[in-house]
Amino acid sequence: MGTRHAPRIAIITMGQAPRPDVLPELLALLGDVRYDEFGALDGVSDAIIAERAPRADELSFLTRLRDGTHVILEAGFVTRQTEALVEAVDGQGYDLLILAMTGLMARPQTRTPLVHGQYTLDAWISALATGNSRIGIIYPLTSQRSAFSDNDYGTLLQSSHATIGGHHGAHLADAIDRVSGADLIVMNSVGYTAEMAQQVARTSGKPVVTACRIIASTARLRLAEIAGKPLDLPAKTYTGVELLKRLSPAGEPLTRRESEVLVHALEGAANKFIGRTLGISHRTVEIHRSRAMLKLGATSAAELIWRALTQPER
Incomplete structure (x- = not known):
């Protein structure tokens, strides 16, 4: 009987690797995998990053650099960097590529199976937002909020104030207040950690889910499909x-x-x-x-x- 090998995956983030704010939460759900981490801004100089600051109300992304600082960059630049990185990584023998990011609307065409963070999140929210469901979504930036407001999610309570101070923890209390009337709160950025989600849950009294958890759970399902075996998850049914x-x-x-x-x-x-x-x-x-x-x-x-x-x- 052959030895079972752990699947090999590529985790692609929007900023610079390593991402200690993202990887632990992803890997905790992915289980026994071999992985390589790549950042769309790896190798990009500070000078170029400074030149790519967005203008006025231009669509932009907030992400984390290797030294732990956060930057806001024009979306087009980040998208081009990400697409080039996906193209370079595709075909290198990985079992699965994971775009561990939200906000990216481009859909790269790959030979390797791909979990697209934003489309995974969209599908998950759309499946839940039925009838009179009220979904609260906390976005990193105002421009991202306006970009996604056309999606047909039913009733959305949105807040883009969680990162106005320049990092994911700033103004979180204000963000909670703006979405506290929701039935479920989604924290729409991989930079929102489990600790932040716990804070939102305690303060709002509502169930909270992070983008990291949704993306990682989807990736587990894809890995199970690729391996041709059922996903082994403990479950208990309650009456x-x-x-x-x-x-x-x-x-x-x-x-x-x-x-x-x-x-x-x-x-x-x-x-x-x-x-x-x-x-x-x-x-x-x-x-x-x-x-x-x-x-x-x-x-x-x-x-x-x-x-x-x-x-x-x-």
């Missing part, structure tokens, strides 16, 4: 009753009917289905559901599921 038990008690106790309705809602059931199951009208279901949500201080079943899964077993 609505179990999820409700894990939630912190409401300030005002739920009635028996409110609890029954909520149990079905936590399992993803629609109001009409709940009504048929319980022998009541869907309008009555809506009333009990809204009262239960009000007592628990939540706006959606998705928010309650996230709360339940982040609580220790009781």
Whole structure:
């Protein structure tokens, strides 16, 4: 029986390698892989970087240099650098290329399987933003916010104030306030770390996901497809009753009917289905559901599921 070799991947970032703010979070989810890291600005002199500062409202990207400083550059320059790097890396025997960046709209054509950070994020958000879902998106820069505002995500609550101070941690509290009405918050930059996501989650009380996690999870799926084997992920299924038990008690106790309705809602059931199951009208279901949500201080079943899964077993 042959020895199984770890897949070989190329991780391409927007700035300069190494990126200690990005790689640990990616690799933690990718598992046993061999990787090489490349930065689109590797080898670019400080003088050229200084010349590529954007003008006025020109589309621009914020990224990190090797020395840890952050710079804002015109998007066209970064895009050309990235495309040239992808072309150079493609065909070098990698099993997968990962564009670990957001904002890049160009779609390089490669022979090697490619995970495109921005298109991965777009697909993920589009899949979630259905019906009355409210997605909060924190962008690094105002110009990026305007560039993506035409995407059909349903209801978007957007903030571009998280990096006005020149790095990813600046003005984060203001960004949180601007998206706190969302059901789910997406931090749309690989420079937003897990620690920042935890801060946003604590302050907003809402589920938060980072671009790094979305990109890495997609890359794991692609690696599993390439290897021709199922992705080995531990999983546990919870019933609505179990999820409700894990939630912190409401300030005002739920009635028996409110609890029954909520149990079905936590399992993803629609109001009409709940009504048929319980022998009541869907309008009555809506009333009990809204009262239960009000007592628990939540706006959606998705928010309650996230709360339940982040609580220790009781």
